Amino acid sequence: MPPILNAQGVSKRFGAVPLFEEINFTVGEGDRIGLIGPNGAGKSTLLAVLGGEMEADSGEVAMRKRARVAYVKQESAFAPGLRVRDVLESALVRAGVAESDREGRLRETAGRIGFPDLVAVASTLSGGWRKRLAIAEAIVSHPDVLLLDEPTNHLDLAGIEWLEELLNQADFACVMVSHDRYFLENVATEIVELSRVYTEGLLRVAPNGLPESASHMIPMGRPGHVDEMAGAAVFLASKLSSYITGQTIHVDGGTQAASGWYHNPQTGDYQLGPG
Numbered sequence: 001m002p003p004i005l006n007a008q009g010v011s012k013r014f015g016a017v018p019l020f021e022e023i024n025f026t027v028g029e030g031d032r033i034g035l036i037g038p039n040g041a042g043k044s045t046l047l048a049v050l051g052g053e054m055e056a057d058s059g060e061v062a063m064r065k066r067a068r069v070a071y072v073k074q075e076s077a078f079a080p081g082l083r084v085r086d087v088l089e090s091a092l093v094r095a096g097v098a099e100s101d102r103e104g105r106l107r108e109t110a111g112r113i114g115f116p117d118l119v120a121v122a123s124t125l126s127g128g129w130r131k132r133l134a135i136a137e138a139i140v141s142h143p144d145v146l147l148l149d150e151p152t153n154h155l156d157l158a159g160i161e162w163l164e165e166l167l168n169q170a171d172f173a174c175v176m177v178s179h180d181r182y183f184l185e186n187v188a189t190e191i192v193e194l195s196r197v198y199t200e201g202l203l204r205v206a207p208n209g210l211p212e213s214a215s216h217m218i219p220m221g222r223p224g225h226v227d228e229m230a231g232a233a234v235f236l237a238s239k240l241s242s243y244i245t246g247q248t249i250h251v252d253g254g255t256q257a258a259s260g261w262y263h264n265p266q267t268g269d270y271q272l273g274p275g
């Protein structure tokens with residue numbers, strides 16, 4: 001099977017300094033890729049390029065034949081007056097779903113998202129429910145790949161757990177930008193780091209094998225989950241065992257990663273930063 005999404009040699013800059021250069025990024029069946037990196041590294045930009053929302057300066061982003069990508073931005077806002085039902089119906093129309101199939105699809109998706117009230121006005125929902133609605137809007141089209149930009153930011157713990165389950169049971173692949181290590185621990189099959197701390201290219205992919213350099217990386221507990229700190233070892237052993245073998249990365253000096261993961265270019269070590 002070819003990858004669902006295949007980005008090759010993708011570069012993007014705003015102004016003089018490139019955000020990333022010549023990045024290769026593929027998403028295959030069953031992949032749930034956590035995209036991490038310091039603030040300003042270009043994670044949102046890369047996601048928008050992968051989602052076809054933004055043009056790269058160079059390089060190619062190809063989708064497998066008939067495959068669909070859906071993209072959930074970091075901020076979820078809806079036009080005033082639109083009801084939950086309107087948002088989902090418009091998404092079904094945009095996705096070209098036949099009229100006779102729309103109602104069933106809409107109800108199935110509303111059920112998965114947990115929306116009791118299809119006539120609620122979207123813009124009046126809480127941040128957490130707006131995020132759920134934005135995710136519903138994306139998955140109602142039955143995407144092959146779902147791109148999520150910091151999806152847990154507006155979700156409470158119940159919402160995050162709901163999203164974890166949704167993604168773990170999904171029949172679509174996903175790429176999620178997140179700083180929430182617990183979320184990544186629970187969902188990601190692979191971690192990709194985008195950071196200028198690397199010297200050749202900007203991106204590190206983690207297909208197989210935990211490099212020595214990642215051995216100091218420890219996840220922090222989610223508040224209220226302190227007892228699960230023991231899971232840290234599991235995180236390292238399982239999810240991060242597939243951390244970074246290093247494709248192309250480049251960067252210009254040691255940088256404190258906003259995610260709290262610190263890469264020291266002198267020693268090549270990763271360690272938990274103070275942030």
Ligand SMILES: Nc1ncnc2c1ncn2[C@@H]1O[C@H](COP(=O)(O)OP(=O)(O)O)[C@@H](O)[C@H]1O
Nearest residue numbers: 014015019037038039040041042043044045046
């Ligand atoms: N449309 C844009 N025009 C100009 N600069 C932008 C634009 N979008 C993002 N940037 C800049 O690119 C950098 C990376 O942004 P972003 O992709 O949002 O990073 P991240 O999501 O990793 O924090 C930031 O410095 C941001 O100001």
Ligand SMILES: [Mg+2]
Nearest residue numbers: 043044045074
């Ligand atoms: Mg961002």
